[in-house]
Amino acid sequence: MDASMLSQQILNGITLGATYALIALGYTMVYGIIQLINFAHGEIYMVGAFVGVLMVTVFQQGLLFSLAAAMLACMVMGVTIERIAYRPLRRSTRLAPLISAIGVSIFLQTLMTKIKGPQPVAFPQVINDALYKIGPVEISKVQILILIVASLLMATLHFIVKYVKIGKAMRAASEDYDTAALMGINVNRVISFTFAIGSALAAAGGVLVGLYFNSVSPFMGVSAGLKAFCAAVLGGIGSIPGAMLGGIFLGVAETLGIAGGFDMYKDAIAFTLLIIVLLFRPTGLLGRPIQRKV
Amino acid sequence: MSKTILELDNVTIRFGGLTAVDSVDMKVEEGTIRALIGPNGAGKSTIFNLITGIYPPTSGEIRFLGNRVNGLKPHVITEMGIARTFQNIRLFGEMTVLDNVKIGMHCRTCTGFLGALIRSPKVKAEERSIAEASMEALQLMELDHKADELAMNLPYGEQRRLEIARALASRPRLILLDEPAAGMNPQEKQTLMSMIRKIQTMGLTIFLVEHDMKFVMNLSDRIAVLDYGRKIAAGSPVEIQRNPAVIAAYLGKEVV
Amino acid sequence: MDSFFSMFLNDYYIQVLTMLGIYLIGALGLNLITGVTGQLSFGHAAFLSIGAYTSAILSIKLQMPFALAILAGGLMAGLWGVLLGYPTLRLTGDYLGIATLGFGEIVRVVFLNMTITGGALGLAGIPRSATLTVVLFIVILTVWAMVRLENSRFGRSLVAIREDEIAAEAMGVNITTTKITAFAIGTFLAGISGGLYAHLIQYLNPSDFGFIKSFEFLTFIVLGGLGSIPGVILGTSVLTLAPEFLRFIADYRMMVYGLLMVFMMIVRPRGLLGGVQLSRIFSKKKAQQTGTSASGGAN
Ligand SMILES: Nc1ncnc2c1ncn2[C@@H]1O[C@H](COP(=O)(O)OP(=O)(O)OP(=O)(O)O)[C@@H](O)[C@H]1O
Ligand SMILES: [Mg+2]
Numbered sequence: 001m002d003a004s005m006l007s008q009q010i011l012n013g014i015t016l017g018a019t020y021a022l023i024a025l026g027y028t029m030v031y032g033i034i035q036l037i038n039f040a041h042g043e044i045y046m047v048g049a050f051v052g053v054l055m056v057t058v059f060q061q062g063l064l065f066s067l068a069a070a071m072l073a074c075m076v077m078g079v080t081i082e083r084i085a086y087r088p089l090r091r092s093t094r095l096a097p098l099i100s101a102i103g104v105s106i107f108l109q110t111l112m113t114k115i116k117g118p119q120p121v122a123f124p125q126v127i128n129d130a131l132y133k134i135g136p137v138e139i140s141k142v143q144i145l146i147l148i149v150a151s152l153l154m155a156t157l158h159f160i161v162k163y164v165k166i167g168k169a170m171r172a173a174s175e176d177y178d179t180a181a182l183m184g185i186n187v188n189r190v191i192s193f194t195f196a197i198g199s200a201l202a203a204a205g206g207v208l209v210g211l212y213f214n215s216v217s218p219f220m221g222v223s224a225g226l227k228a229f230c231a232a233v234l235g236g237i238g239s240i241p242g243a244m245l246g247g248i249f250l251g252v253a254e255t256l257g258i259a260g261g262f263d264m265y266k267d268a269i270a271f272t273l274l275i276i277v278l279l280f281r282p283t284g285l286l287g288r289p290i291q292r293k294v
Numbered sequence: 295m296s297k298t299i300l301e302l303d304n305v306t307i308r309f310g311g312l313t314a315v316d317s318v319d320m321k322v323e324e325g326t327i328r329a330l331i332g333p334n335g336a337g338k339s340t341i342f343n344l345i346t347g348i349y350p351p352t353s354g355e356i357r358f359l360g361n362r363v364n365g366l367k368p369h370v371i372t373e374m375g376i377a378r379t380f381q382n383i384r385l386f387g388e389m390t391v392l393d394n395v396k397i398g399m400h401c402r403t404c405t406g407f408l409g410a411l412i413r414s415p416k417v418k419a420e421e422r423s424i425a426e427a428s429m430e431a432l433q434l435m436e437l438d439h440k441a442d443e444l445a446m447n448l449p450y451g452e453q454r455r456l457e458i459a460r461a462l463a464s465r466p467r468l469i470l471l472d473e474p475a476a477g478m479n480p481q482e483k484q485t486l487m488s489m490i491r492k493i494q495t496m497g498l499t500i501f502l503v504e505h506d507m508k509f510v511m512n513l514s515d516r517i518a519v520l521d522y523g524r525k526i527a528a529g530s531p532v533e534i535q536r537n538p539a540v541i542a543a544y545l546g547k548e549v550v
Numbered sequence: 551m552d553s554f555f556s557m558f559l560n561d562y563y564i565q566v567l568t569m570l571g572i573y574l575i576g577a578l579g580l581n582l583i584t585g586v587t588g589q590l591s592f593g594h595a596a597f598l599s600i601g602a603y604t605s606a607i608l609s610i611k612l613q614m615p616f617a618l619a620i621l622a623g624g625l626m627a628g629l630w631g632v633l634l635g636y637p638t639l640r641l642t643g644d645y646l647g648i649a650t651l652g653f654g655e656i657v658r659v660v661f662l663n664m665t666i667t668g669g670a671l672g673l674a675g676i677p678r679s680a681t682l683t684v685v686l687f688i689v690i691l692t693v694w695a696m697v698r699l700e701n702s703r704f705g706r707s708l709v710a711i712r713e714d715e716i717a718a719e720a721m722g723v724n725i726t727t728t729k730i731t732a733f734a735i736g737t738f739l740a741g742i743s744g745g746l747y748a749h750l751i752q753y754l755n756p757s758d759f760g761f762i763k764s765f766e767f768l769t770f771i772v773l774g775g776l777g778s779i780p781g782v783i784l785g786t787s788v789l790t791l792a793p794e795f796l797r798f799i800a801d802y803r804m805m806v807y808g809l810l811m812v813f814m815m816i817v818r819p820r821g822l823l824g825g826v827q828l829s830r831i832f833s834k835k836k837a838q839q840t841g842t843s844a845s846g847g848a849n
Contacts, residue, residue: 037644039765085812092819094643095590099772102765103811110804226655226761233648268659271652275638278649282641346720372722380720386713389706396703397710401722403703407731410702411695417702424703464722 004136009259010252015143015212017251018150022205023228024235024243025157026078026198032174032238033194034090039101040081041202042225043108046218048074048203049123049210050112056124063126063211067149070207071200078199079192087188105221112218120217123210146208153204154244157197161240166193174238223267227254230270234277236287245285249273299324299468299499300345300376305354305364307344314340316523317354322468327490327500329510331534332520333543338503339381341520342470346378347371358468373401377466379457381473381503387446391437391456394445395428398463428463435459435489451482455489462493469493471502475509487513511535519543564682565750570790571685572746577770577786578692578779579739584768585777586705587732588712589639590647593654594740595763599756600657601627601741602748603667606676609749611666616679620745627741628734635733639726654761661756672755680749688746692739696779708732712777773814775821784822 023045030038048070055066085104089097127145131138160167166189173180173190181187209224210216227250235246250270257269277284300322307315315337322328330338343349345356347368356364363371377398386394403424409417432438435455440448445456454474461469474490475483483506490513494500504510510517511531519527519534521543527534534540580594605623608614614622638649661667668674699705707728710718719725748754766789774785792810796803818824 035644037647085816088816089819093776095584095768095772095776096815096819099769100812100815102769103808103815105808106811107805107808110802110808114801114805222762226651229648230652233645237644264663265659268656271655274652275649275656278641278645278652279637282645348716348720367724368719369722369724372720378720380717384714384717384720386710386717388713389709393706393709397706397718397721397723400703400707400710405703407699407702407704407735410699410704413698421703460721 005259006256008137009255011137011139011143013252013255014248015146015251016255017231017248018146019205019209019212019247020224020228020231020251021244021247022150022153022201022208023224024232024247025154025240026202027229027232028235028237028240028243029170029174029194029198031232033170033177033191034086034097035094036086036097036101037229038086038198039098039225040085040104040108041198042221042228043105044074044078044081044199044221045202045206045209045224045228046112046216046221047077047108047206048199049206049216049220050116051203052207052210053121053123053216056126063145063207066126067204067207070203074199074203074206075196078195078202082192082195087191109218109221116218118218120215120220123214123216125214126211142212146212149204149208153201157201157240160197166190170194227270230274233284234274236284239284239286242284242286249285296323296325298322299359300501301357302341302345303355303357305341305344305351305356307340307349307352313523315344315351318520318523318525320518320525320528322499322501323516324467324499325494325497326515327494327502327513329514329517330501330503330520331505331507331510331517336520337523338520339472340523342378342472342503345371345470346376369401372464372466375465375467376470377461377464377468378470379454379461379472379474381476383450383453383457385445385453385456385460387444389445390441391443391445391448392425392428392432392441394456395431395460395463396424398431398460399424399427400464402465431459431463434462434492436485451478454478455486458489458493466498468499468501471500471504473503473505475504475506483509566791566794568680568682568685568750569747570787571682571689572680572743572750573767573770573790574689574783574786575685575692575746576740576743577767577782578696579736579743580767581736581771581777581779581782582696582699582708582732582739583736585771585782586700586712587708587729589729589733590643591650591736592647592761592764592768593634593650593652593657594737594767595759595761596650596654596657597627597631597737597740598744598747598763599661599754599759600630601744602754602759603661603673603744604741605745606673606748606754607666609677609679610673610675616677616749620742620749623745623748624738624741627744628738631733631737631740632730635730635737639729639733651761651764654759654764658756658760661759667754667756670756672753674753676748676752676754678749678752680746685746685750688742693779693783700779704728704731709777769811771821773811773821775824778821778823781821781823788822 023041026041027038030036051070051073052066055061055069081104085100086097089100127141130141161171169185169190170193172185173187228247231246231250232243234249235242253273254266254269258266262269298321302318302320305315305318306313318341330341332338344351347363347366351364355362358374358376363374386397403420405417405420429438429441432441435458437452437455437459440452448456458471458474475486478486487509490500514531517529517531517534518525519540526539526543527537576594576598580591583589583591601623604626605619608619608622634653638646641649662670707718707723710723711725711728715725770786770789771782773789775781792807793803796806799806
């Protein structure tokens, strides 16, 4: 692999990684507060992509409007799912909400298969794609769009968590749930908010990926969800910068792996990295070490 | 002069920037009741965690019957003859009271999973002896009538006693009790005190951490005082009561 | 997976029951790891696939006798269980689950790329030796073994690890070897289950052993009641047979199945028979179960 090809692959990897990061953020924020691996999150991303398709084809909307509509729809969906399927289980065993999440995931996946059929559908090309040459690398309009939208969304998230009241409450709840509740933070609202934000980001990821790969399917949430989850753990689950780092890291590693001739093992790259990282840093790259307190 | 059963030699542990235990020396004589007191956060529980191998010391050495124990795993140390209870009760909540005590016998018995399947006469005999010894430990702590209840359903004071029964089942030579009387009413404390004395007459050495001064002064042969991780005094109950450094350490805290 | 039963219409009920038995063996294995010992595993299907491919290949290529092939499959799965368990069992709670999930996906991709397994085309021509009688016999043997373990020194140490790892260690339980032994037995049973599966369906494809299958097993045991043998039997039966009973709603079957999972968890978060132990049902002394706080399972 020569230098120009390498940088091209890295660019492609960052693009892919940015979408992983968008999904990973939802996993990490939810885990940070209620220690739930929300296995239905990949399905939210899938639904987001379909809402995008619907907006563009049926309602003849532009990309940005469709993106916003998908985000909004998934926000509502994410909050509703939490209300119905997770909230009643908040004080029960750790595995109960997990099983509930798997139930939600099966439901959404089969529902979408029922509505749209199992075949992938093409994402309508709402923008005239073009390739730009910058130095040794080529970048497409869609890639630029993905990078810009993803950065904007992540910057917004950063702003919310840092400066907005509910965002600060989110951080407090993730730091120490019980104390936050004692201090008068309305934990239910914070959790709903977390699901809303996470779902909106996943929906954005879904629309962007649909556009990038020109394909949307009821099953796209499964593998993307798993990989994004890997990214969240790689970065250190519960850590927002960790999810971003993990996503990009995974995207680049996967793209380079495929270019390096491991494309048959593409789906194993993420998990191999994951296990290696966990063995050496049991709480991920940016995760805080667990202290065994007696 | 009786022989030393436990010896801490210049033991230090740091958690990040905090020195929780700072160059502590200590000797516990066999067959005695030794108490360790000190204000909250002084490092008392941490010393127990060091002795039982839950944390490795940053420096220093811990010897049990002359053998170095730091660096060994907790279960090996238990097998050597040190048992303990926990300040924040750590019972096996969903197991019965009897089964909790049976776990204490774990290191004195040997049936593995194959033995469990085959259940030879030898295994059955071992299982019987586990049950008998466990019932004895329960009787000693006056819990035998609760044997079939789930541990998590016991009242607080009984949970503390169950922890002691479980520790006794491992047939220790030294038993570490971390605030055994915490949360008990005066009557329960009185019973507990006589139980501890009885354990002593069985030939065990007792090392306890306790905040209740009356309890400590009544029971202990010798007392060590810890403050901010450092040992500031050691001696008989009478000496400790008169020691100005100890009074200062306690008053200093209470005034705030 | 949804259409799997409908492929075999002849001897339909026998097929379904045999399958149920096979799943039961695997589920009892996972129950030992997750329900009894409290170690989260999201990769159980991988061990089924290791057992399945090992025994199938031995049957096809070496014409090994059925019983030996199944046993070899179980041992191979158990060996991989130990190999994976050794480094990862020191991870706690969810991280162990995640590592096993990763392992499961890696195994699937590796089988997909091996030639001896037939890769994505799958492995066909496995003799159909797993009859209902054989499976039933192994199920009974497994249940018997699990009941014996439940009330033994070894079984108690597993539960102690689940309840409080630090206390168990302080009471003299060697948690590393105990956890690994539990993992070895559990994955061995998964391997046996996988081997039988191969010799029932006669065809293997790596995609049948993805993480979805692992979660299916997890659902069996959680829904039945973690750590409870009758619970595992009930949960596995209900969930294996549910799609059959839901057949009348045809295409909406899996949708309803998903909703049922959510509903059952909300109604009974500890599972149908959470906290029920066979040995206690049969013993005269009944233990009061007034506990409401559910602390069992992986934490
Ligand atoms: N694992 C740990 N990590 C970080 N700090 C710790 C850890 N364990 C103990 N500490 C700190 O060490 C100090 C001593 O704690 P320790 O529990 O030994 O106090 P103690 O004397 O038992 O107090 P108390 O009377 O309240 O039980 C405390 O400041 C505590 O916060
Ligand atoms: Mg303490």
